[in-house]
Amino acid sequence: MTNPMNCTTVQELFSALADGELDTANIARMESHLATCRHCTREWRLFTESLAWLHEVKPVPAPPDLLIGIHAKLDRTNPLATWLHDLFGSPLRALSSMAVIGLAFFLWVSQPDIATHAPSNSMADAGGVFSQSRTAANPPARFLNPPLEITPAMNTGSEVWTNNFATQPYRLPTLPTITPDLAITVHAPSRETRAHLYQRLAAQDRWRIHADSDGTLFIFLNEEDIPHLQHTLAPHLLTMTPRSSGGDGENSLRTVSLLIKSQ
Amino acid sequence: MNNPPEHLQQNDTGRGTEIAKLVQSCQGGDKQAFNRLVLLHQTRIYNLALNYVKTPEEAKDLAQDIFVTAYRALPSLREADKFSAWLNQLAMNHCRNRYRKLQRRGYFTSTSTDDIIVPELIATNSPDRLLERNERDSLVRTIIAAMPAAEKEIIILRDLQELSYEEISETLGVPLGTVKSKLNRARHTFKNKIKHLLGTP
Numbered sequence: 001m002t003n004p005m006n007c008t009t010v011q012e013l014f015s016a017l018a019d020g021e022l023d024t025a026n027i028a029r030m031e032s033h034l035a036t037c038r039h040c041t042r043e044w045r046l047f048t049e050s051l052a053w054l055h056e057v058k059p060v061p062a063p064p065d066l067l068i069g070i071h072a073k074l075d076r077t078n079p080l081a082t083w084l085h086d087l088f089g090s091p092l093r094a095l096s097s098m099a100v101i102g103l104a105f106f107l108w109v110s111q112p113d114i115a116t117h118a119p120s121n122s123m124a125d126a127g128g129v130f131s132q133s134r135t136a137a138n139p140p141a142r143f144l145n146p147p148l149e150i151t152p153a154m155n156t157g158s159e160v161w162t163n164n165f166a167t168q169p170y171r172l173p174t175l176p177t178i179t180p181d182l183a184i185t186v187h188a189p190s191r192e193t194r195a196h197l198y199q200r201l202a203a204q205d206r207w208r209i210h211a212d213s214d215g216t217l218f219i220f221l222n223e224e225d226i227p228h229l230q231h232t233l234a235p236h237l238l239t240m241t242p243r244s245s246g247g248d249g250e251n252s253l254r255t256v257s258l259l260i261k262s263q
Numbered sequence: 264m265n266n267p268p269e270h271l272q273q274n275d276t277g278r279g280t281e282i283a284k285l286v287q288s289c290q291g292g293d294k295q296a297f298n299r300l301v302l303l304h305q306t307r308i309y310n311l312a313l314n315y316v317k318t319p320e321e322a323k324d325l326a327q328d329i330f331v332t333a334y335r336a337l338p339s340l341r342e343a344d345k346f347s348a349w350l351n352q353l354a355m356n357h358c359r360n361r362y363r364k365l366q367r368r369g370y371f372t373s374t375s376t377d378d379i380i381v382p383e384l385i386a387t388n389s390p391d392r393l394l395e396r397n398e399r400d401s402l403v404r405t406i407i408a409a410m411p412a413a414e415k416e417i418i419i420l421r422d423l424q425e426l427s428y429e430e431i432s433e434t435l436g437v438p439l440g441t442v443k444s445k446l447n448r449a450r451h452t453f454k455n456k457i458k459h460l461l462g463t464p
Binding site for chain 1: 298301302305306307308309310313319323326327328330331334396399400403404418422423428443444446447450451453454457458
């Protein structure tokens with residue numbers, strides 16, 4: 001004969017029972033208690049009903065422009081923050097490293113015979129050393145190729161965007177309100193090809209186009225506009241793979257990659 | 264017993280392998296792989312954010328920040344097959360921080376279940392028949408929002424995000440036994456709030 005359970009123990013195991021986590025012996029002991037205890041039976045019924053409420057909550061679909069917003073945020077990266085991250089790693093390490101550098105600098109300038117009485121050529125030498133540091137004359141590679149700037153210059157329905165694809169500020173038509181079901185990344189062989197393609201694609205209002213600092217173009221469009229896109233890219237398009245991929249319920253925004261041939 | 268819906272299932276072998284491959288491609292600089300990773304996880308992450316900040320605009324912003332951080336931190340992820348758990352952890356940290364930040368700014372009005380008015384429920388004791396699905400979902404979210412932070416967190420992870428006990432343990436960094444006891448307590452709190460709304464003795 002198994003030991004009977006009291007009300008406290010039974011209610012402590014409600015969750016495990018509901019999740020199927022109890023062994024058969026404990027299930028039997030709980031059932032035996034519930035068969036005789038009206039209070040626990042009522043609590044168990046409420047417990048399972050409230051659990052059903054929770055489990056029936058439908059997930060809200062993610063906004064269709066979530067992905068495009070992520071890329072926009074990635075491109076808005078503060079170059080200083082990126083550089084500090086590259087140099088030091090985490091923000092905490094960056095801060096502590098900067099604090100150490102700041103303290104060292106403070107101590108250096110606090111020394112009267114160096115900071116206040118140093119001859120001018122010593123300062124020049126110090127500047128010379130500094131100018132050879134990574135900060136000034138030898139910046140990380142990303143500084144040599146400045147990040148893309150996409151700057152809405154006006155907000156009157158149409159926007160002027162400047163970026164390193166378009167040679168001139170480019171006036172985009174008002175962005176269409178579309179719910180894209182396809183995200184296309186364009187891999188072009190050269191900066192010139194990308195600039196040319198960007199201008200051709202940006203002139204259309206059938207899709208949204210976004211260019212990131214690494215030179216990848218993202219096109220968000222509806223599937224029925226693919227033939228139009230192919231037509232627009234016809235002189236340049238080398239391959240388009242895959243024609244469709246994924247497509248899984250909630251996450252129906254699919255990704256396609258375009259490979260552009262050299263001009 | 265509680266199988267996650269299809270779009271939330273991430274631990275089956277096929278999906279797990281796909282994610283691991285995508286992570287490796289992304290670490291190699293493939294942005295399309297990152298896009299795919301976002302698409303596979305966006306519903307889960309967006310809904311997690313929505314449970315913390317309430318408004319869709321704020322949740323979208325929060326979800327985007329989570330993915331931006333993930334993109335930047337991805338090179339440091341050594342085990343590609345742990346991506347989903349890693350992302351959960353990262354998302355939870357973001358959600359907690361954003362919640363605290365918004366709370367300090369007075370973004371949330373103090374919610375108590377005493378303030379929730381559901382006259383049909385109280386009058387009839389028959390929620391299933393009277394409440395429309397959307398109303399019920401909204402009521403559930405309001406009740407969860409009014410729960411203590413630790414209980415809210417575990418109930419979101421288990422009953423809304425449908426993570427396994429092991430995944431919750433990994434995400435929250437607590438032992439399995441603690442997950443089980445905390446979950447039982449949180450579910451009882453939720454049940455008692457429903458009971459209070461129904462006016463059940």
